[in-house]
Amino acid sequence: MKPLSELSSREAARLVAVATDLDDTVLDHGRLGVDALTAISLLGDAGLDVLIATGRPLGWAEVVCRLLPVAAVLAENGACAAVRDGARVVTRFRATEAERRSRSARLDALVAELLARVPSARVTDDAWMRATDRTFDVGETWRAPAEHVAELIAIAAAREARTSVSSVHLHVTFEGDDKASGIAWLARELFSLDPTAARARVAFVGDSGNDAAAFAGFETTFGVANVRLARGLSVPPRYVARRERGLGFAEITRAIVDARARERAR
Ligand SMILES: [Mg+2]
Structure with a gap:
């Protein structure tokens, strides 16, 4: 740089x-x-x-x-x-409205699975305003350990969801x-x-x-x-x-x- x-x-x-x-x-x-x-x-x-x-x-x-x-x-x-x-x-x-509707249902199922399998996972407080992705707090109100983030990413990847990490959130999505x-x-x-x-x-x-x-x-x-x-x-x-x-x-x-x-x- x-x-x-x-x-x-x-x-x-x-x-x-x-x-x-x-x-x-x-x-x-x-x-x-x-x-x-x-x-x-x-x-x-x-x-x-x-x-x-x-x-x-x-x-x-x-x-x-x-x-x-x-x-x-x-x-x-x-x-x-x-x-x-x-x-x-x-x-x-x-995406079209039909694509968004079907991806949204898959996302909600994935979030339920992540919360069940990783009890320390925290959905972000802005999640209810989201149209195309779902998010977990990894740095906004607490500093999530790297292994916690890696576990969420591995489960999402197994369901063919894409993930990305910002300084505050882990995002999961089925958008391209x-x-x-x-x-x-x-x-x-x-x-x-x-x-x-x-x-x-x-x-x-x-x-x-x-x-x-x-x-x-x-x-x-x-x-x-x-x-x-x-x-x-x-x-x-x-x-x-x-x-x-x-x-x-x-x-x-x-x-x-x-x-x-x-x-x-x-
Ligand atoms: Mg940033």
Whole structure:
């Protein structure tokens, strides 16, 4: 991972949007600080659209999309989104309604099995707002031991469910999308970018294991400093901030905005 000072003005200038994770990237232990909020506004002022790409539920995404100056919020690690459409916010899904209904029934059966076989498992308190995945708390209200997480993942894998781990939650799903494919979907819908163009023109910022697909899927990728502590992170970001969480996000947006200004001054 390289320091932000190595971001070239040319690389920053070709961007049209910045996609970012939410928990422990923009948020500080679940709270939005003034530096991170200002940073999102600065990206808009610099001509960049902001996409949030989170493992949080679609119900959260709708509210965040209404409150913050962002184009869309990708939710549940890529399976659905809340998208700004004029004065309205609309919800979009990758799967058909029939597919979602059948996967939802399989998910509920899997959650019942996981709770029966792993008595220490804790369903997250935002699970009731979820449309396409189910989640277990592994770092939000307690620090789950690695073997606890591994046991849940092994049982889910035996039922052919996909899993991913963020700093706070273990996700189980029967959807095929991840943050990378979800961001590429939104880039096509919102900015008319094909996947190859999106790879170069959408930057990604994140901190943990469920961000690995996006770290691999986009060329200009950033981690806040706490990315160094991520568990299950198969692909690191190209650049890393010196500061953690919201302050790291502000540091990254400043580097992008300053590099774009340098390119314009050339
Ligand atoms: Mg995160």
